[in-house]
Amino acid sequence: MRDGIPIALGYLAVGFTLGIAARDAGANAFQTFWAAALTLASAGGYAGFNVIKENGTYLEMFITMLVVNARYLLMSFALSQKLSQKTHTLHRMVLGFGVTDEIFGISSAVKGELNPFYNYGAMSLAIPAWASGAALGVIIGNALPEIVASALSVGIFGMFLAIIIPPAKQNKVIMGGVIASFVLSFVFSVLPIIKNNISSGMQVIILTVLISLILAFIFPVKEDEDAT
């Protein structure tokens, strides 16, 4: 639970910026609170509110969630190796619900087998902080002057940069992938034929699958290297 305190503080602030994105999509504080509490995903939540903002289809929402949150599949795989074989299915489900980048980070750093209650401690602080941060973002975001709200909207991108840049510094392939993503995403956003026919949510999916697949074929990851 103590390890959850810095995570909760960060979530409160970052959740606030998700709330701003939610407000842009037309969601109210109540809806945002539940969306944040039930999804516990920054990138996933942000991508989700983007789909809502563009009035995308439910299928588009489903595919977006699959792609944007695919990393949790890998994290849950990794955590499944750290649990005792005897861990009850119910514990596995509750634990799985709370797999976020940060909670995964601290729980994979636990030495030896992982006790689900370690995660519950962190979740008990992090989830309320995240959901109330997001709801506050909607409420206060409404009262904020345009200029402040607009400045705060870059916060979520700052957070994304903080997640992708440090590993890119360590790993040249990730660095190349990040640069290629920036360039292609920019190209997609200016090419009229793409801009006018494919929603931005769909563009994210297409680019992610395409670039990641190419990287996976050309630079397959060695055993254990992906134990982030």
Added chain:
Amino acid sequence: MPHNIYIYIAVMALTIFLIRVLPLTLIRKKIKNKTLRSFLFYVPYVTLAVMTFPAIIYSTGSIYSGILALVTGVILAYKGVSLFGVAVSSCGVAFVVEMLIKYL
């Protein structure tokens, strides 16, 4: 046709829940397929990068504040500043630039 926001949220929550819970409950062996493992390894970085740029430069009142916020974020993240620090600094830079543009 407008969609119902609660159905959107339900789709989000259910999909994410399944992604997180299925590997933990169903599959207890390690993934063997190298390409699939590699693909899953790269996905988070690529998807976050694609979502960040160029969206960040269009997210503020002017592209100049967005670009400077991006540059600030990249430099601070490269220097190993925490998630919270990078997010707050990017906002701060965007705010200052917006103020300068508005009042100068």
